[in-house]
Amino acid sequence: MSKESVQSIVFVGGGPASGMAARHILSSPNFDTSKHKVTFITPRSHYVHLIGVLRPLVTTEGDFHTRIFMPYDDTFLKGKGELKIGKVASIVEGPEKGEAVGEVVLESGERVSYDVLVLATGYAWQGPSDLPLDLRGASDHLKSWREKIEQAKSIVLIGGGAAGIEFSGEIKHYYPEKTVTIVHRGKQLLNDLYPEWWRNQVVDKTRSMGIDVLLQDQLESVETSSEGTVTTKKGQVIAADLVVPMWGGKPNTEFIGASLGSDVLTTNGQVKVTPTLQVVGHPRIFAGGDIIDRREYKLGTKAQAHGRVLGPNVLNLVLNRPGATLRQYGGVPDGVTITYGTANSITLLGIFGGLSFGNWLGWLTKKPKDLLTELYRRRFSLGFAKL
Ligand SMILES: Cc1cc2nc3c(=O)[nH]c(=O)nc-3n(C[C@H](O)[C@H](O)[C@H](O)COP(=O)(O)OP(=O)(O)OC[C@H]3O[C@@H](n4cnc5c(N)ncnc54)[C@H](O)[C@@H]3O)c2cc1C
Structure with a gap:
């Protein structure tokens, strides 16, 4: 150079x-x-706010079906950079x-x-979070999932990671009458990065939301039988007219x-x-x-x-400043909130050996209600999609 x-x-x-x-x-x-x-x-011409993707797969309430798409307007690059799609x-x-x-x-x-x-x-x-690149296609994708969810009576989610749990929570929040089951191959929900004691609490919280949790078992296909059931690897038969892949x-x-x-x-x-x-x-x-x-x-x-x-x-x-040293990434304290619809949540803060909080912390941070949508829009100076 x-x-x-x-x-x-x-x-x-x-x-x-x-x-x-x-x-x-x-x-x-x-x-x-x-x-x-x-x-x-x-x-994409627009930022996709992944944290907010799961709700508009279930409902248009809160307008997340448009709000999660945030165009990279001029303000995003402050008029100083070039955006190349x-x-x-x-x-x-x-x-x-x-x-x-x-x-x-x-x-x-x-x-x-x-x-x-x-x-x-x-x-x-894969599955619901796999949004097409174009805005119209992504919007249609959300709509088609909303229709599938609306029509199904019994929904089985394969995979009990954070996204699987949150999606089950959204479905149960908007359709309390539907049966929702998570099939997860681990001993507890989530993966082993999360402390075991908190994973146990997440299982309890998820069940308390009316969601069935099947652990240490697997489903190998999203196909349902003509009777509207699926059979797990261990032979358990579960009512299902919709199976949703939520694996990583x-x-x-x-x-x-x-x-x-x-x-x-x-x-x-x-x-x-x-x-x-x-x-x-x-x-x-x-x-x-x-x-x-x-x-x-x-x-x-x-x-x-x-x-x-x-x-x-x-x-x-x-x-290329002489003597300048590069910063090292040493990690940041853990903090994660799993939401179940607009009001319920469980939060892990990685301080003092790990603290768990119920709904009130979610209420304070507004994650269940707003899914951090406006926070991210403001932080990155992103725009509003016109659909
Ligand atoms: C359903 C769901 C719920 C989530 N909920 C939460 C939550 O509640 N809280 C939280 O903190 N995190 C959550 N996450 C995780 C969070 O969204 C991710 O950790 C975060 O988005 C990662 O940021 P990133 O910049 O690494 O990648 P991404 O946000 O995934 O962005 C990657 C970018 O790279 C682009 N790209 C990919 N391939 C190419 C290529 N070949 N050329 C050019 N561009 C390319 C993509 O289009 C995209 O713009 C969630 C994720 C999902 C899927």
Whole structure:
């Protein structure tokens, strides 16, 4: 890269990890549009507020079916960056002496060169959370799930992670007369990142909401029998006219492994990073959010915390200030609220060895009611979708 040239910072992915990092960089007094350029590449014209996705799959109450789609208006990049709608298919690393350090290649064939690259491509979800890329398609997807839920009498969810539990809670809240069952292969709900004592409390809370919880069992297909039942692996027959896959997603990292070498990924597809969130062996490429290999909850709050480290580190690398050291990500205290419709919730705070709170903390944080929708819109200066 020549000294006179504009340094290019490229973000791949438009979620909270890259959103927070971009916000930091673009607000910094050290960011100078005559010397630095930010390009934000995402396959959608709008941010999808995943935290709010489950409610509009069940109801239009609260208008979440439009509110969760937030266009990346000019305010998002503060008029200082370029938004490029497209999907990155590969990364081509160049020699560091050239005009730029490397390029990302979009599915369209377009190439965008970078001096510093940030990868935050999140997870690919299945079933209800797998929203089409275009706004109209995503809106139709939500509507078709609302119709399926409305028509079903007995609904079985496969997978008792946080999303499965919250979805069961939404269904039961809006349709208390329907039978809702979670089939989960673990000994308790959630995964083993969560403390066992809290997982037990979550099972109790979920059951107290009128949701049936079947543990240490599995369903291998979403097909129902002609009698409207499903049979679990252990042979239990459950009434079901709708089976919903709520098992975990898969990191959107195949193109990263294919481009940078499979040694940058773990066996489950997560990106190996240094404590400064640089991809191992690739110091000018950073990664953050759900895709990184860190043993912590995959949450929007964590993704933003990564962004708070990514932003300053990317800027420091670009500014090339002598003696500047990169920040390390040391984790942030855990905090997670699982909601059951608009009024009920259970919260874990990772302080004093872990504290659990009932509905009142959810009421205080407004998560059950608002699903943090307006908080995220404000934080990232996102717009309102017109559907
Ligand atoms: C149903 C559900 C409920 C949730 N509830 C909560 C909650 O209550 N609280 C909480 O804190 N967290 C919650 N989460 C988790 C939270 O949404 C994620 O942890 C967070 O969104 C991760 O942020 P991210 O920036 O890593 O990725 P994402 O938000 O997933 O964003 C990834 C971005 O990358 C883009 N992308 C993917 N591939 C490419 C490519 N090849 N090229 C360009 N762009 C690409 C995507 O389109 C997207 O813009 C929930 C998640 C789901 C699915």
